[in-house]
Structure formats: structure tokens, C-alpha cells
Amino acid sequence: MNSHLYLRASTKDQDANRAKASLEAFAAEKGLVIAGIYSENISGTKLERPELMRLLGAANAGDVLLCESVDRLSRLSQADWEALKGAIKAKGLRLVIADLPTSHMLIEEKGITGQIMQVINNMLLDLMATMARLDQEKRVERIKQGLENKKAADPEWKPAGKSKDTAMWDKVVALMAKHPTMSADQVAKLADCGVATVYRIKRELKAA
Structure with missing residues (x-):
């Protein structure tokens, strides 16, 4: 077979x-x-x-x-x-x-x-x-919550690299939060950036 x-x-x-x-x-x-x-x-x-x-x-x-x-x-x-x-x-x-x-x-x-x-x-x-699927959704929610907690503890905090393109960072984060099951490729297309950028932002949010 x-x-x-x-x-x-x-x-x-x-x-x-x-x-x-x-x-x-x-x-x-x-x-x-x-x-x-x-x-x-x-x-x-x-x-x-x-x-x-x-x-x-x-x-x-x-x-x-x-x-x-x-x-x-x-x-x-x-x-x-x-x-x-x-x-x-x-x-x-x-x-x-x-x-x-x-x-x-x-x-x-x-x-x-x-x-x-x-x-x-x-x-x-x-x-x-x-x-x-639920594990994926929880993972995205943890990333979002971690970012919110970091900002609440230190309003001046910015993830590494964010200063390079604040608008792009915010756009990618907003898309991931709004569409937790969306693939990195889809996020990159909607944000008009490279897939590598999306992966980098995901890694930095996770590290936060």
C-alpha cells in the first residue's frame, strides 16, 4: 500500500x-x-x-x-x-x-x-x-496579554526593534490580536510587510 x-x-x-x-x-x-x-x-x-x-x-x-x-x-x-x-x-x-x-x-x-x-x-x-486549534488560540492570547501587562507595568516600554517602524509593529500586532488563527503569510500580506517581519514580532512578543 x-x-x-x-x-x-x-x-x-x-x-x-x-x-x-x-x-x-x-x-x-x-x-x-x-x-x-x-x-x-x-x-x-x-x-x-x-x-x-x-x-x-x-x-x-x-x-x-x-x-x-x-x-x-x-x-x-x-x-x-x-x-x-x-x-x-x-x-x-x-x-x-x-x-x-x-x-x-x-x-x-x-x-x-x-x-x-x-x-x-x-x-x-x-x-x-x-x-x-484551541491551543493555538490560547498561545496568541498569552502573547497579547503579555504585551498588555508589560505596557501596564511600564508605559514607556517598547519591544526591541519597535522604534524602527512603530506603525508597522502596531499594525501586525493588531492583526494578530483580531485574527488569532490567521497565518503569518496572511498577516504579512494584510500588513504589507515580509513574513520574516511577522515572525520577528511574534518572537519578540513571546520573549516579552
Whole structure:
């Protein structure tokens, strides 16, 4: 059975290929043939990801879409998660998550027992996808709260580098606060700045 490995990290400071070896070992253990490896550094809150879309276009019905964990595949809104699941189902793919044992049974058909486990697996997938999305939202809220607390304690405080472009900084921070699930690429486009600038501001807010 063919498998397609999907590897994702959220920023250029992380390595999307970090889990490659473990997924290759998992595929070998399960007797899966690796037909493709798709790796990208992009936010999990974004549905339209180049490598993910390329995977969906190249895979055939009955193939396995293999990921390390649910949050590597999705930190999507509920609507986008449903859309992604629909696209995977429409392609006839088997979604297998390495750290979700109930999904492993999709590699083999197991009659009525397999059908029952699939129902349970789908419920767990939805739960874990929701938890991944909420974790992302909480992270953004913590950054926002940390900035507000810092300003309240010291009204004169400014994050490192802010003096270079105060208006741009404020615009990016406002966009992230208003749209917590928006990807860095989308924020950069709306703020008319580079993605690296958005990542830098995120890092400085987190450090604050």
C-alpha cells in the first residue's frame, strides 16, 4: 500500500523534516511503500498549503496520508477542518496519525470491528483537531496579554526593534490580536510587510 508522508512546522525557526526518520520507520514497520514526502514550513491554521495541496493532488484512492500528529495536519478552524476532511475523504485516502493508535487500523480492513474502531477514531481525530486549534488560540492570547501587562507595568516600554517602524509593529500586532488563527503569510500580506517581519514580532512578543 502506498503512503504519502506529510511533514509540517509552523515557522522557519523549526524544522519540518524533524519527524521524517520516525515516519519512515513507521511506514516500514507497517509495510507501507513511501510514494512521496511532502514537507513545508507554514502555519497549521492555513488550509491552502502548497505541499498539502500537492499531496492531495498526487495521491490515489486507497493510499495512506501519514502524519506524525493531528496538530501537524491541522490547527484549522472547525469549518476548514471539515473541508480538509472532506477533501481527504473525496480522494479516498486513509488518514493515519502515527501517535494515534486507533488510526493505525485503517491500514488494514478488519470487518465490523474495523468499522466500529473507525467511528471511535473519527471522534478522536475531531477532538484532537479541536484541541490543537484551541491551543493555538490560547498561545496568541498569552502573547497579547503579555504585551498588555508589560505596557501596564511600564508605559514607556517598547519591544526591541519597535522604534524602527512603530506603525508597522502596531499594525501586525493588531492583526494578530483580531485574527488569532490567521497565518503569518496572511498577516504579512494584510500588513504589507515580509513574513520574516511577522515572525520577528511574534518572537519578540513571546520573549516579552
